[in-house]
Amino acid sequence: MIALAVWACARACPASCTCTTEKHCSVLCDRSGLSSLPREFPCEASSINLDKNSLRFLSERAFGTLPSLRSLSLKHNNISFITPGAFKGLPNLVELRMAHNDYIRYLHTRTFAGLRRLVRLDVADCNLFNMPDRIFLENYALKEIFCFQNNFKRIPGSLRGMENLTHVYLERNKIEAVAFNSLQGLRNLRYLNLQENRINVIHDHSFHDLSRLENFYLNDNLLSDLPRVAFKFLWRLKMLNLGGNLLTNISRSWFSNLVELEVLYLDRNRLVYIEEGSFENLTSLVTLHLNSNNLSSLPFSVFEPVYFIGRLYLFRNPWHCDCSLEYLKEWMESYKLVRDIPCASPSSVAGLDLGAVVYARVNGSCVDPGELNLTTVSPEILSSTENRFNSLISKLLLQEFRDDAGNVTKSPKNRTLLDPAEGLVSGVKRAAVSQSLVSLLAVWCDLWMAFGFQFEHVTGT
Known part of the structure; x- marks a missing residue:
């Protein structure tokens, strides 16, 4: 046969x-x-x-x-x-x-x-x-x-009610909105790709029927805001990509029901603020992308109690590396969760990675870096600098004292018959030493004004 x-x-x-x-x-x-x-x-x-x-x-x-x-x-x-x-x-x-x-x-x-x-x-x-x-x-x-x-300028209406659909690929179209009934009846959908469209509006309850969705791509659209409970019914979602949009804020209500979410992309937006507790219910979260935004601060309360996150991407943000980010530095050193966090301010640490910033402490409390880049200068270095200047001043004072003593021991005869040229040279030397002393004192004063405040905080005096 x-x-x-x-x-x-x-x-x-x-x-x-x-x-x-x-x-x-x-x-x-x-x-x-x-x-x-x-x-x-x-x-x-x-x-x-x-x-x-x-x-x-x-x-x-x-x-x-x-x-x-x-x-x-x-x-x-x-x-x-x-x-x-x-x-x-x-x-x-x-x-x-x-x-x-x-x-x-x-x-x-x-x-x-x-x-x-x-x-x-x-x-x-x-x-x-x-x-x-x-x-x-x-x-x-x-x-x-x-x-x-x-x-396509809209999600095809022919998809509505297709209960057996598991994968829908609609990326790189010209879709402008997701209507409340665009995805109605897709109860077995596992994968939905809407990336690289022109979506600027998502209506309430647009994803109501997608209770089995696992992978959702909404990146590289024109979203500046989302409905308060946009993802409420996506119980099984494991990956959500919202990168490359125009979002400026993150609401704590957006992800509150995504208990199985493992990977969340919020990169390449315009984020300046993340509401406290925005990630608190993401108990399965492994990777979070917050890079390439406008974030300058990120309070620890944003993450509580998501302390077991596996990887956190924060590069390409204008970070203000004050004491509020000390916990991030500790994460970097202890758990290797984050890396590459370049500081944009204050000026004393601008350009440094957060991992290189040293936070001073006074009475057990963190002290923000000063306006000069002294975060890596230890008290020993400052003390050594002070000792070198004191030593130089002492040597100059001693030299002038010896010159004066030598002139005093000479006989009155020598003093009265002193050669005019020799007297001129001696006067020039004394004037030079005095001038050097004055200049050195001026330099010391300038340096003390610059270092003094920070030195007090570093040493706790």
């Missing part, structure tokens, strides 16, 4: 194609220069590959009757029109791929009629502007639909 099937497949193989019979009858017609379909295919064919040809038109029952066909690929052709009923005669087709047909801009309501076992449909990058609301009326088994990189 098997030998008969192999013989039949090879006998009916189209002239421009190759047929293989390793497991099932596979017809390979890709890159064959076809401008129209072969007249017939082997009745036993389980898969047909027609990728990268020049096909332009699919007539009614274009493939005849192929009861064994499970996979059909028509990617990278020039198809511009598909006659209603073109896929009739393919009752067991499971996978249909038509991506990258730039001239498909419209699909008839009956385009996929008869494909009751279709599970996976790929119409990505086809220049589609919309799909009729009832186009999937007969496609009860459909689970995965790839519609990314088209021209």
Whole structure:
């Protein structure tokens, strides 16, 4: 029986194609220069590959009757029109791929009629502007639909009520809003990708029916705010990507029910404030991305009690590294949760990484870094500096004292008969020493004014 099937497949193989019979009858017609379909295919064919040809038109029952066909690929052709009923005669087709047909801009309501076992449909990058609301009326088994990189301005209404859908790819379209009923009835959806659209509005309860959603991409849109309970019913969500939007604040109500969330992206927004307790219910959170925002402070109360977070990304923010961030430094040193936190202010630590900032303490309380970059100067260094200046002053004073003593021990005769030139030289030396002393004292005063305040805080005097 098997030998008969192999013989039949090879006998009916189209002239421009190759047929293989390793497991099932596979017809390979890709890159064959076809401008129209072969007249017939082997009745036993389980898969047909027609990728990268020049096909332009699919007539009614274009493939005849192929009861064994499970996979059909028509990617990278020039198809511009598909006659209603073109896929009739393919009752067991499971996978249909038509991506990258730039001239498909419209699909008839009956385009996929008869494909009751279709599970996976790929119409990505086809220049589609919309799909009729009832186009999937007969496609009860459909689970995965790839519609990314088209021209949709709204989520196709044809998706509503598709209870078996598990994966929907709508990224890189021109969708501007998510209406309250756009995703209605998608109770088994696990994966939803809406990234790189133009979404600026999400209506209340838009995600009400997505109780089994696990991966949700909303990044790189135009969202400046979200409904208060936008994600309330997403009990099983594990990954949420809100990066690359226009959010300025985070509300504590947004993530309050996401107890299974493991990864949260809030990077590349305009965040300046995160409400206290915003992450307190994220008991499964492993990774949090807050990098590339406008955050200057991040109180510890924002995280409580999420102390077991595995990785925290905070780089590319204008951090103000005062005592309120001391806990972050301790996290960096103790748990290796965070790294790369460059300080933007105060000026004394600007450019330093938070890990290099030294916080002084007075009576057990943290003291903010001063206006000079003294955070890495220890009391020993300051003490050594003071001792060196004192030593120099002492040497100059001693030298002047010795000069005066030498002049006093000379005889009155010598003093009265002192050579004018020698007296001039002695006067110049004394004047130079005095001038050096004055200059040194001036430098010491300037340095003490700069170091003094910080020195007092570092030593606790």
